[in-house]
Amino acid sequence: MDLPLQTWIQAIINGLAMGWLYVLMALGLTLILSIMGILQLAHGEIYMIGAYIVFVLARQHGVNLYAAIVISMLVMAVFGAVIERGLFRPRPGQDPVLPAIVISTSLTLILSSFAVVSFGLYEKGLPKLVKGSFRVLDVAIPRDRILAVGISVAMLLVVYLFLKKTRRGQAMVASAQNREASYLRGINPNHMSRLAMMIGCALAALAGALAGSILVLNPSMGGLPMIKGLVVIVLGGLGSVPGAAVGGMILGLIDGVVPVVFGATAAALAPLILVILFLLFRPRGLFGHE
Amino acid sequence: MRTWSRIGIYLACALLIVFALGVGGCGDDGVPSSSETTAAPPTSATTGGGSTDTTGAGSTDTTGAAGEVKELVVGTVMPMSGALSVVGLSWNRGYDLYAEKVNEEGGVKIGDDTYTIKVLKEDGKGQADSAGAAARKLIQDGATVLFGEVMDGATAAVYDVAKQNGVLHVIASANTPGNPADIGADKDLLVRLSNSFDDAHTADLDFLKEKYPDVKTIAVSQPDVGFEGQIEDFTAAAKERGFEVIGAEKWAFGISDFVPTYTKLLSFQPDAIFIMVSAQSPYQLQAARQLGFTGPILANSPMGPEVHVRVAGPEACTDFFCNGINPSEPTELMADIMQRYEEAFKDEWISDCLLAWDELWILVQAMQKAGSTDPAAVLAALGSMTNVGDVKTSFGDARMGGMERFGVNRALVRPVPISLIMDGEIMLQGYFESANR
Numbered sequence: 001m002d003l004p005l006q007t008w009i010q011a012i013i014n015g016l017a018m019g020w021l022y023v024l025m026a027l028g029l030t031l032i033l034s035i036m037g038i039l040q041l042a043h044g045e046i047y048m049i050g051a052y053i054v055f056v057l058a059r060q061h062g063v064n065l066y067a068a069i070v071i072s073m074l075v076m077a078v079f080g081a082v083i084e085r086g087l088f089r090p091r092p093g094q095d096p097v098l099p100a101i102v103i104s105t106s107l108t109l110i111l112s113s114f115a116v117v118s119f120g121l122y123e124k125g126l127p128k129l130v131k132g133s134f135r136v137l138d139v140a141i142p143r144d145r146i147l148a149v150g151i152s153v154a155m156l157l158v159v160y161l162f163l164k165k166t167r168r169g170q171a172m173v174a175s176a177q178n179r180e181a182s183y184l185r186g187i188n189p190n191h192m193s194r195l196a197m198m199i200g201c202a203l204a205a206l207a208g209a210l211a212g213s214i215l216v217l218n219p220s221m222g223g224l225p226m227i228k229g230l231v232v233i234v235l236g237g238l239g240s241v242p243g244a245a246v247g248g249m250i251l252g253l254i255d256g257v258v259p260v261v262f263g264a265t266a267a268a269l270a271p272l273i274l275v276i277l278f279l280l281f282r283p284r285g286l287f288g289h290e
Numbered sequence: 291m292r293t294w295s296r297i298g299i300y301l302a303c304a305l306l307i308v309f310a311l312g313v314g315g316c317g318d319d320g321v322p323s324s325s326e327t328t329a330a331p332p333t334s335a336t337t338g339g340g341s342t343d344t345t346g347a348g349s350t351d352t353t354g355a356a357g358e359v360k361e362l363v364v365g366t367v368m369p370m371s372g373a374l375s376v377v378g379l380s381w382n383r384g385y386d387l388y389a390e391k392v393n394e395e396g397g398v399k400i401g402d403d404t405y406t407i408k409v410l411k412e413d414g415k416g417q418a419d420s421a422g423a424a425a426r427k428l429i430q431d432g433a434t435v436l437f438g439e440v441m442d443g444a445t446a447a448v449y450d451v452a453k454q455n456g457v458l459h460v461i462a463s464a465n466t467p468g469n470p471a472d473i474g475a476d477k478d479l480l481v482r483l484s485n486s487f488d489d490a491h492t493a494d495l496d497f498l499k500e501k502y503p504d505v506k507t508i509a510v511s512q513p514d515v516g517f518e519g520q521i522e523d524f525t526a527a528a529k530e531r532g533f534e535v536i537g538a539e540k541w542a543f544g545i546s547d548f549v550p551t552y553t554k555l556l557s558f559q560p561d562a563i564f565i566m567v568s569a570q571s572p573y574q575l576q577a578a579r580q581l582g583f584t585g586p587i588l589a590n591s592p593m594g595p596e597v598h599v600r601v602a603g604p605e606a607c608t609d610f611f612c613n614g615i616n617p618s619e620p621t622e623l624m625a626d627i628m629q630r631y632e633e634a635f636k637d638e639w640i641s642d643c644l645l646a647w648d649e650l651w652i653l654v655q656a657m658q659k660a661g662s663t664d665p666a667a668v669l670a671a672l673g674s675m676t677n678v679g680d681v682k683t684s685f686g687d688a689r690m691g692g693m694e695r696f697g698v699n700r701a702l703v704r705p706v707p708i709s710l711i712m713d714g715e716i717m718l719q720g721y722f723e724s725a726n727r
Contacts, residue, residue: 003554003557004557006557007553007554007556007557010553010581011550011553011554014549014550014553015550018547018549120637120638121375121376121379122376122597122637122638122640123376123572123597123600123601124600124601125600125601125602125603128603128605131605132605133580133581133582135582140580140581140582142549142580142581144580145580214547215546215547215573215576216546216572216573216576216601218376218546220373221546255547255550256550259541259542259550259551259554260550260553260554263540264514264540264541264542264545264551265514265542267542267550268542
């Protein structure tokens with residue numbers, strides 16, 4: 001590969017920056033999956049709607065971008081509580097898996113259509129988190145991507161500390177590990193499910209807002225990050241916060257470096273090949289447990 | 291372990307579902323995929339004499355009694371779902387607006403008859419199989435002229451169906467002249483009533499040379515779905531003007547993060563960047579500026595400069611020019627179309643709509659000249675409209691051409707706009723001569 005060193009460095013930095021957005025997506029998905037036992041297929045659309053809420057607040061009503069992001073996270077957290085109670089909470093004795101697939105697929109279509117009708121098909125842009133780039137070793141590093149990394153890392157730490165250090169977080173972990181046993185210990189699994197959905201939706205809204213500021217908004221923007229989030233879970237392991245971080249970094253590096261070195265086609269295939277290999281040879285991922 | 295195996299299988303299934311939804315565009319763009327029509331107004335009020343043809347679609351019979359009121363049924367095969375749905379939507383809006391204008395005025399006189407226009411729409415999805423099926427459905431529904439698609443493979447599929455059924459086919463957007471989707475002497479029923487993107491190469495390069503005399507090298511960003519013909523054309527035109535094309539980088543269709551692509555592209559260290567045929571040029575502009583590229587960037591997409599400012603942001607939009615019009619400096623007709631667009635759709639303006647309006651309008655001009663809707667007569671009429679001014683477009687006077695490159699005069703030659711953006715401010719530089727020959 002006859003590429004200058006600066007190009008390699010640039011590719012790695014780009015990849016790691018985008019990887020942290022995947023981490024946010026994966027974190028929400030993995031919480032929901034491990035605690036509720038369902039895959040929220042509309043998570044990408046939550047991400048998209050979260051970004052559009054920021055657009056409406058920041059672009060159309062002049063709200064400060066960062067305040068708009070916080071409001072969007074809160075709104076989507078409430079939305080998460082509503083859909084958990086109204087759509088995803090299984091009835092006693094009911095297998096939650098199949099209804100969840102049908103419901104979340106329907107929710108995907110509903111939210112996408114809502115976005116098209118409300119915001120139109122054309123791309124929109126959010127204000128930049130921060131403008132410009134700076135140079136290190138003759139490499140241009142976009143400031144907004146670095147700030148997005150900082151916000152994502154901070155949020156990851158918050159979630160990690162919440163799960164490890166707070167009673168409610170530990171209750172969530174217990175519920176994820178053994179729903180029945182935790183119920184006997186006085187932990188209401190429905191409350192844990194609601195909390196997981198709220199946190200997951202808020203994280204998706206944050207990821208959507210950050211991505212919307214770095215890239216652009218459109219009603220189909222949630223599809224690819226959803227897939228990336230799932231890939232991160234497979235790589236990192238279900239329910240593992242460090243796994244989500246490492247999985248996101250691996251995927252980010254693939255996305256950043258492979259297209260530069262091997263081209264666009266290889267970049268599209270590489271994560272899927274990796275997922276297949278993991279599912280075949282290490283289905284619990286890097287940090288998942290038996 | 292059993293649980294993990296289940297989860298693995300579960301995730302794999304879910305991935306497949308999500309991937310399928312993503313690739314298929316989820317059919318979620320809010321655009322109906324079934325036939326959609328622009329209804330013509332009651333014809334009894336439009337003409338004084340003659341009977342009204344109530345047989346519906348496809349009444350292109352010109353042998354009937356003089357003075358009849360008929361309906362010209364055109365079918366559009368456009369991507370209405372998936373990554374290109376924005377393009378399909380704006381083109382369909384253009385066809386609709388022109389049809390509505392004609393119908394408001396009571397129809398157009400073709401030969402002895404008066405025709406209102408009915409537009410049927412089907413989703414081509416940018417794919418050959420879908421586009422072929424859509425074309426067949428439109429013909430079954432009575433379409434006697436087909437428009438579309440915007441992707442080469444899908445366009446070729448539409449032509450196959452048009453040819454089998456003896457129906458005139460108007461290319462919506464020719465991406466690579468000389469490829470199977472474009473016009474040629476062997477394609478009896480095919481005509482291109484819009485510019486090819488590469489028609490702007492010479493005008494763009496001349497402008498680049500004049501405006502940025504220090505530029506010596508250019509790197510090209512192109513989609514990974516063909517366009518080699520255009521690269522060759524651009525490289526040759528650049529060489530003639532003293533530029534060197536030092537590299538080209540392909541990107542996967544549908545992506546929105548162009549930073550990896552531009553990381554590679556900028557490793558060529560070009561003086562200028564050429565963004566080839568891309569509806570995603572705003573993303574690319576944004577990526578190039580984020581990575582610190584400060585040189586001029588040109589894009590031959592007809593996408594409006596205002597879209598670039600809106601999406602990429604004013605800070606990224608400087609030393610950038612493209613072949614879209616400046617909506618604040620439209621021609622009189624463009625202004626009228628934009629007003630109609632605003633009233634009809636109450637949505638952000640997108641200038642692709644003008645191209646569709648012009649296509650249908652030019653078709654009607656040819657039919658009027660031929661005095662018939664018969665495909666052979668219409669094509670003969672178009673082939674004779676080779677003097678500037680024989681064809682009217684919203685961009686100004688135009689003509690039919692293409693004999694030198696394609697062996698037939700079935701390509702529109704119209705003025706090419708160049709809009710320059712500096713610090714987010716759009717400035718129309720004028721309308722320049724097309725390279726089409």
